[in-house]
Amino acid sequence: MPFAMIDGQPLHYLDQGQGPVVVLGSSYLWDHSMWAPQIDVLSKHYRVIVPELWGHGQSGRLPEGMSSLDDLARQTLALMDHLNIDCFNLVGLSVGGMWGARLALAAPERVQSLVLMDTYVGVEPEPTRLYYFSLFDxxxxxxxxxxPLLDxxxxxxxxxGIDPQSALYxxxxxxxxxxxxxxxxDSVVPLGRIIFGRDDILPRLHELDAKRTLVMCGDQDKPRPPSEALEMAELIGCSHVLIPEAGHISNLENPEFVNRMLLGLLRR
Structure with missing residues (x-):
């Protein structure tokens, strides 16, 4: 897996397959391997690129001066420039969707389709923001x-309902x-504070292309409940899908369903 120097730090990314490009944006606290079931299926037909978040996987530390999710969107565009990729499809889960929506708003001519999974682009509700910040402390x-914190x-x-003894868990x-x-x-905690201290871009969602956008959410997602997904889909005016028998990392809990939905969207 190669690296690209972005904002003075080595960004690690997977680049697998050939064809139209699909960028997968990962969840906080997960590396590229969270997308293994999707990489396996999509890379047979597409060129799949998975950048790893700063301080995650083999990526370098959080770059100096980084202060918002707009930086993550800009850095992903810099990676696409580095790879000489003009247009791409973007699938973002959790924070991947938070910066993914910003990227699509900043460079709509480059994003051929956008999938927002188990994510929310409004501000973090104050009780959960304070709770997560206390965990970071x-x-x-x-x-x-x-x-005790792992618990x-x-x-x-x-x-x-997941078995806590399962291999995934x-x-x-x-x-x-x-x-x-x-x-x-240096990276994980400050990045978490950026994610959960984010600003609100719900008022801009109507600017996204509804025909090329899909919102998906695990039907049992606790941190990003289905009500948030529905709110975003209504603001965008796009399709909205609940992923059965899945929590926040829905692509790993119900990979067959997610793969089927992604392939259907990309073929259209």
Whole structure:
């Protein structure tokens, strides 16, 4: 997997397959491997590119002076320029959708289709913003994500009925438990504060092309409930799909359904 120097830091990304380009924007706390079921299917027909968030996977630390999700959108466009890619399809889950919507608003001529998954582009409701910021303070103070915090954070990403002994659940928990102190301090925590301290772009959603936009959400997503997805879809005027038997990381909890929806949209 290659790197591109963006804003003075090495951005790590997967680049697999040939054909029209599909960019996959990942969730906070996950690396490119969260998209494994989609990469496997889509790369047979498309060129799939998955940039890793700063401080995630093998990407470098959060660049100096980075302060908003608009920076993530701009940096992804810089990666596309680096790869000489003019137009692309964009699928963003969670924070991937937050910066993905901003990218589509900033460069509509370059985004052929946009899928917003398990995401919300309004401000974080104040009670949850304060709650997440208190978790960041605890992580910063301890220099790790200790067991009691893992017990809080890990379940957020999955549907309530998931088996906590499943490989998917345990693998994610183990990844978070081994995050190094420097990466948490320099990248993961400050990026989290940018994500959950974001500004509101709901008033701009009507500017998106409704015919080329799809909003999808796990029917059991706790941090980004289906009501938020419906609100965004109505503001855009686009189609809205609930992903059955899925929580926040819906693409991993119901990959067959998600793959079918993505392939259908891309073929259109």
């Amino acid at each position: 605890k992580i910063e103070a301890s220099g790790s994500i200790p067991e 809080i954070i890990v379940p957020i990403f999955f549907r309530p 345990q693998q994610f928990r183990a990844t978070l438990a081994t995050l190094p102190r420097e990466r948490l301090r």
